[in-house]
Amino acid sequence: MLLEFTKVYPVFSWSWDICGDDNPPKENEGGEEDVCGICRVSYNGTCPSCKFPGDDCPLVVGDCNHNFHVHCIQQWLDTSTAKGLCPMCRQPFSLKRGVAINECQMDRLAKLLIHAQPPGLSDDQDLMMEQEFVVR
Amino acid sequence: MSRLVKEYVKIADALKNDPTFSHILTLAPVSDENLHKWEATLTGPPETAYNGHKFNLQIDIDDEYPLKPPRVQFQPQTAPHCNVEFDSGRICLDLLEANHWSPAWDLLHCIHAIWLLLANPEPDSPLDIDLACLVRAKDYTAHDALVKYYLNGGSRGPATRSKR
Numbered sequence: 479m480l481l482e483f484t485k486v487y488p489v490f491s492w493s494w495d496i497c498g499d500d501n502p503p504k505e506n507e508g509g510e511e512d513v514c515g516i517c518r519v520s521y522n523g524t525c526p527s528c529k530f531p532g533d534d535c536p537l538v539v540g541d542c543n544h545n546f547h548v549h550c551i552q553q554w555l556d557t558s559t560a561k562g563l564c565p566m567c568r569q570p571f572s573l574k575r576g577v578a579i580n581e582c583q584m585d586r587l588a589k590l591l592i593h594a595q596p597p598g599l600s601d602d603q604d605l606m607m608e609q610e611f612v613v614r
Numbered sequence: 615m616s617r618l619v620k621e622y623v624k625i626a627d628a629l630k631n632d633p634t635f636s637h638i639l640t641l642a643p644v645s646d647e648n649l650h651k652w653e654a655t656l657t658g659p660p661e662t663a664y665n666g667h668k669f670n671l672q673i674d675i676d677d678e679y680p681l682k683p684p685r686v687q688f689q690p691q692t693a694p695h696c697n698v699e700f701d702s703g704r705i706c707l708d709l710l711e712a713n714h715w716s717p718a719w720d721l722l723h724c725i726h727a728i729w730l731l732l733a734n735p736e737p738d739s740p741l742d743i744d745l746a747c748l749v750r751a752k753d754y755t756a757h758d759a760l761v762k763y764y765l766n767g768g769s770r771g772p773a774t775r776s777k778r
Binding site: 559563565568 | 617620621680681682713716717718720
C-alpha cells in the first residue's frame with residue numbers, strides 16, 4: 479500500500495515543569511486539575527489580571543510544595559496581613575531551589591520577602607546582638 | 615472576580631451533592647448581577663439549643679477578596695450566641711479577621727466554620743457577656759434555656775423593654 483501525506487496538522491501541548499530534582503512527578507489523584515490556591519485557576523491558566531498563559535503569567539513552586547501564579551502570590555505577600563506566609567500551610571513562603579521555572583523569579587520574590595518580614599523582627603535582632611555584645 | 619464565579623458554581627454543586635454541607639440551606643449572591651453581596655441560610659446544629667431554627671447570614675465581599683476576608687454577619691437580632699453581637703449580628707471568629715485570613719479559605723468553608731461556631735461557643739473572646747459567663751461556668755442548662763428564650767422572641771433587657 480502506498481500512503482501519500484497531503485497535509486500535516488501538528489498539535490502541541492505544554493504544562494509547567496513543577497518538579498524539582500528531588501521531586502519526581504506525581505500522579506494526579508481524583509482527576510481534578512491542579513489550581514492556584516489563591517485565584518483557583520489551573521496552574522497552566524492565567525491569574526485574573528492576565529490574558530495569555532505561559533511566560534506572561536508564570537507559575538512558581540514554594541519550598542513547602544505549594545504552587546501559585548507568581549502574580550497571585552506576589553499580591554498576597556504584598557498585603558500586610560500575609561506576614562510573608564504561604565496561604566495554604568502558613569509556613570514562611572520561599573521559592574524552592576533547583577526548580578527551573580523558579581530561577582527567573584528569585585530576585586523578585588526575595589525583595590518582597592524582605593519587605594514582608596514582621597515589623598518586630600528587626601528590633602529583636604538588634605536586641606539579640608546587643609545582648610551578645612554585653613555577654614562578651 | 616472570576617474566582618467568585620468559580621466559587622458560585624462549586625458551591626451550587628456542593629450544596630446539592632455533598633452531605634457535609636447539608637446544614638447550609640442556601641448560599642448564593644442576592645442577585646446574579648452583583649457578586650459582591652451574598653446571603654446564606656443555616657439550620658441550627660442538632661443537639662444544640664439552635665436545633666430547629668434557621669439563621670440568615672449577610673455576606674459582603676469587596677474587590678480585594680480573596681486577599682482580604684469576606685464580611686459575614688448574622689441578620690441583626692436573630693442569633694443569641696456568646697461570639698455574636700446580638701443587636702448587630704457581628705461575629706467574632708478569627709478566620710474572618712484580616713490578620714488570620716488566608717486566600718486558601720473560601721465562602722463555603724467560612725459559612726461552614728460559622729455553623730461549627732454555633733455548636734462550639736468560645737467564651738474567651740465573647741461579644742455576648744451573659745452567654746459567655748454561663749458557658750464559662752459550664753452551666754449549659756441555663757445557657758441553652760437563655761438561648762431558646764431569645765430565639766423564641768424573648769426580650770433582651772431594659773433597653774428593649776422600655777420601648778414597649
